[in-house]
Amino acid sequence: MWDLFVHPSNLFFSVSLCLMLLLGLVECILLIVGASSQGFLDQFIPDSLFDTHHPDFNVDADHGLWIQFLDWLCLGRIPVLIWLIIFLTTYALFGFITQGIFFHFTESYFPLWIIAPATLFLCMPIVRVIASIFVKILPQDETTAIHSDELIGLTAEIILGNAKPNYPAQAKVKDQHGLTHYVMVEPATEITLLQGQSVILTHKTKIGFQAIPT
Structure with a gap:
């Protein structure tokens, strides 16, 4: 298991897992001192993404493929911190599982330049499904978006x-x-x-x- 974690071909997955743990630790510390990183992270989300969930939003308006893609991933529907933890965890676990299965049959790993972007592409539907579940279970006042x-x-x-x-x-x-x-x-x-x-x-x-x- 440790060899899987530290192998150079799995660098991106190891970093993602560490970032996820670091985000969780920082948020716990901020909560102890009575603060939160949530509002800070929200400022990096395009305002037009929040507009898609506003009651006055015009469904016929063209907000671009990028905004549509972010909306498809449920960004703007749940707190950004939670979405980041979902993404980092899914990306890391999907990569480790894929590499572990491949190693079991071949005793080698996919090269980093192949597995890293392939995992990023393939894990997105899983991220969307998990994020959609959180949209349904999180309290509404935690996901309220405004202009x-x-x-x-x-x-x-x-x-x-x-x-x-x-x-x-x-x-x-x-x-x-x-x-x-x-x-x-x-x-x-x-x-x-x-x-x-x-x-x-x-x-x-x-x-x-x-x-x-x-």
């Missing part, structure tokens, strides 16, 4: 850095469902918003929001 525009007008707190024009800082804001979002903010005027300061989100930008002091 990022709905954060406009809410009060946020700058938690990392000082925000200057064209030099945004990270802030956290709670939406109407009580969920925390981590966003990038910069001042709407020629001022500096300091770390720890409360601000009001006023306009959407390409990278986040403009804000003014409360």
